Amino acid sequence: MSELTLDELKDFLLRAAGEDESVDLTGDILDARLVDLGFDSLAVIDTLNRLERHFGVKLPEEATTDVETPADLLAIVNRQVAEAA
Template structure:
């Protein structure tokens, strides 16, 4: 299993939250809060569920507490995936 990337995150958020022209996950947003990017807690809960189903890893609902920004989400998801691989 390869590393979870910003491209993976973008694709999953698109599935979870649909498209919104106001939402942009371009360069330089890794440290910007999801709320400022237009994603609410429901979209993040859906992201957690999609990661869980896609990668067959345990992802508690409280995972959203560790994913306030895209960078934190990528890091957290990679740590979960690394734990499964270990």
């Protein structure tokens, strides 16, 4: 299984955001806070759930509170994907 890329993560985030047009994922967002990008805790949880289903992994429960940036999401998902391989 391949690692999650930033472009793929953007797709997951946009799906979780739904029709919220205030969400802007252009530019260098890797270290931007998810809340500053327009994501509340429910959107982050939705994104984590979608990523778990897509990659067939179980993310740690603390992911919902520890994840603050897209870089955090990439790290936690790719760590679980590597461990599952």
